[in-house]
Amino acid sequence: MKTGVVLMLLLLALPSVVFTEESPVITMRSNEQNGFVRMVFESQNQDVISSASVNESYSLVKIDFPHEFTFKQGTLPGSVKLSIKENSIYLNIATLEKIRVTRLQAPSRLVVDAYITGGVTEGENTPPPPPVVHAPGKPFRLYVLMIDPGHGGADTGIVFEQSRESAITLNVAQGLAKQASSHVKNVMLSRKDDSFMSIEQRIAEIGKSHADVLISLHVTRSPYFGIFKSSIPPYATAKTARYSTSFAQAEFVERSHVLAQSIGVALHDQFKIDARQIELPMPLLMAMGMPSVAIELPAPSAFNYTPENIALLSEAILKGIAEYAER
Amino acid sequence: MRKGKIALIILVPILLIAGVTAAYFFFVSHDESDTSSRSIIAMKSDERIVDANTPIKLFYPDATELKSVTVKVAQTFDNVKIAQIALSELFSGANLPVKGLFPADTKILGAYYGIDRVFYVDLSAEFQKNFHGSTLEEFMLLKSVYETIVSNIEADDVSILVNGAQIESLSGHFYLKYPLKRLVTQEIKEK
Numbered sequence: 122m123k124t125g126v127v128l129m130l131l132l133l134a135l136p137s138v139v140f141t142e143e144s145p146v147i148t149m150r151s152n153e154q155n156g157f158v159r160m161v162f163e164s165q166n167q168d169v170i171s172s173a174s175v176n177e178s179y180s181l182v183k184i185d186f187p188h189e190f191t192f193k194q195g196t197l198p199g200s201v202k203l204s205i206k207e208n209s210i211y212l213n214i215a216t217l218e219k220i221r222v223t224r225l226q227a228p229s230r231l232v233v234d235a236y237i238t239g240g241v242t243e244g245e246n247t248p249p250p251p252p253v254v255h256a257p258g259k260p261f262r263l264y265v266l267m268i269d270p271g272h273g274g275a276d277t278g279i280v281f282e283q284s285r286e287s288a289i290t291l292n293v294a295q296g297l298a299k300q301a302s303s304h305v306k307n308v309m310l311s312r313k314d315d316s317f318m319s320i321e322q323r324i325a326e327i328g329k330s331h332a333d334v335l336i337s338l339h340v341t342r343s344p345y346f347g348i349f350k351s352s353i354p355p356y357a358t359a360k361t362a363r364y365s366t367s368f369a370q371a372e373f374v375e376r377s378h379v380l381a382q383s384i385g386v387a388l389h390d391q392f393k394i395d396a397r398q399i400e401l402p403m404p405l406l407m408a409m410g411m412p413s414v415a416i417e418l419p420a421p422s423a424f425n426y427t428p429e430n431i432a433l434l435s436e437a438i439l440k441g442i443a444e445y446a447e448r
Numbered sequence: 449m450r451k452g453k454i455a456l457i458i459l460v461p462i463l464l465i466a467g468v469t470a471a472y473f474f475f476v477s478h479d480e481s482d483t484s485s486r487s488i489i490a491m492k493s494d495e496r497i498v499d500a501n502t503p504i505k506l507f508y509p510d511a512t513e514l515k516s517v518t519v520k521v522a523q524t525f526d527n528v529k530i531a532q533i534a535l536s537e538l539f540s541g542a543n544l545p546v547k548g549l550f551p552a553d554t555k556i557l558g559a560y561y562g563i564d565r566v567f568y569v570d571l572s573a574e575f576q577k578n579f580h581g582s583t584l585e586e587f588m589l590l591k592s593v594y595e596t597i598v599s600n601i602e603a604d605d606v607s608i609l610v611n612g613a614q615i616e617s618l619s620g621h622f623y624l625k626y627p628l629k630r631l632v633t634q635e636i637k638e639k
Contacts, residue, residue, distance in 0.1 A: 271620060271621075272619075272620050276619070276620045277580070278580065278619065278620065279580045279581065279582060280580050286580075319616050319617070320616060320617055320620065320623065321616065339582065339583055339621075340582075341582040341583070341584075342581075342582055342585075343582075347582075347583070347584070349583060352634070352637065354630065354634055397638060397639070398638070398639040399512075399584065399636060399637070399638045399639075400635075400636065400637040400638075401583065401584070401587060401634075401636060402622075402631060402634045403583065403621060403622065404622060404623050415583065417582060417583060
């Protein structure tokens with residue numbers, strides 16, 4: 122009788138032992154600088170980070186993770202009080218103004234930048250640049266690139282003497298895609314022929330791609346390269362940025378700036394032509410939930426768009442993205 | 449008795465004439481200088497009304513900045529008219545130091561205030577058809593239209609229609625389907 126009971130208990134306990142998964146480990150690091158606190162949550166389990174949601178209410182920041190987790194906490198700044206309840210981490214941050222959330226990969230990290238009053242805040246003349254997270258990112262060979270040839274169809278863009286902007290951007294995009302296909306995991310084009318796409322269609326198409334990087338191509342009348350990156354408009358607070366798809370870029374602004382800088386340097390090195398970096402509120406860039414830049418190529422009067430030059434151009438852009446991936 | 453009547457008939461008209469003459473010299477002739485000065489004042493005042501000009505500011509793009517010129521136009525107190533005149537001046541480029549900044553042949557089809565104090569400007573199709581600019585040129589064009597309107601009349605925001613309808617974008621870089629303020633009041637930062 123006793124043996125039977127023991128066997129029954131063992132049989133009942135066995136599945137729970139077999140099917141119990143080890144809970145993922147989340148490690149937290151943080152540092153406080155003048156005006157903001159950076160908290161980095163890192164896990165080997167990518168799902169835990171990508172599915173985590175961050176909500177902010179007054180001085181409280183709540184991070185909900187999809188599973189239970191084991192938490193390893195580093196030193197915490199005095200202005201932050203941390204508590205854990207079930208699958209959530211609660212951060213009580215004194216004099217919190219707004220937060221910015223960034224997700225990074227390889228290893229998966231959730232970066233929460235909390236801007237607090239009393240220090241130097243954004244918009245002032247001498248803000249300390251927020252430290253770029255210099256951890257190895259996703260390897261370039263695993264990247265999914267989205268290339269967006271500007272204009273198309275009835276929207277020709279600038280009409281030059283012998284060509285038009287929509288044709289040049291498509292040519293360069295196809296050359297870039299061809300060259301990139303042997304370096305990265307996947308390359309996509311937002312348009313493959315001379316067809317019209319509205320801004321909203323582009324946003325919807327590119328948004329579905331879950332690409333790692335967006336390169337939008339345009340042509341300018343000037344003899345220089347222009348690299349446009351988005352900024353967070355002053356009216357887009359952390360809350361509006363989170364709830365409006367129009368500001369999906371808010372989380373990626375810093376990475377987009379790094380991308381713009383890397384491509385700008387690569388283009389300048391290749392062609393010895395100035396690459397001006399300009400922050401403009403382009404709706405396409407602002408709505409992208411991925412690091413995104415728009416490259417304006419020089420006018421055909423200053424740059425000969427031969428197949429050889431397009432290949433060199435593609436090479437430089439790819440070099441820029443590869444360098445960005447390592448930063 | 450009869451003589452007395454005749455004397456009265458002669459005397460009364462004479463007295464009347466004398467009185468009228470005296471009154472004429474006293475009132476009219478005496479005020480002649482005043483009358484002439486008054487008419488001069490009136491004339492000057494008329495001239496002032498006729499010559500009265502309203503200064504309006506036109507903002508035009510210069511690389512990543514806006515520059516302005518002031519031109520004088522016939523005085524009017526109608527805000528809608530002022531905005532229309534300002535835009536006509538801007539698009540014609542006649543008083544701007546640089547020509548060809550704005551889409552050629554653009555006509556102003558109408559302008560009105562919305563109930564939300566947004567000022568709507570209806571432009572002809574040439575505004576879109578004849579614009580083939582770069583990203584920055586499109587941004588600066590919209591910014592100059594906005595600034596030209598809000599610096600001359602009171603408006604909370606400005607919205608541009610083309611041929612009476614909202615269009616998504618002027619040239620594929622920026623939205624035109626929303627009022628301009630949020631877009632064009634953002635700072636351009638260049639490295």
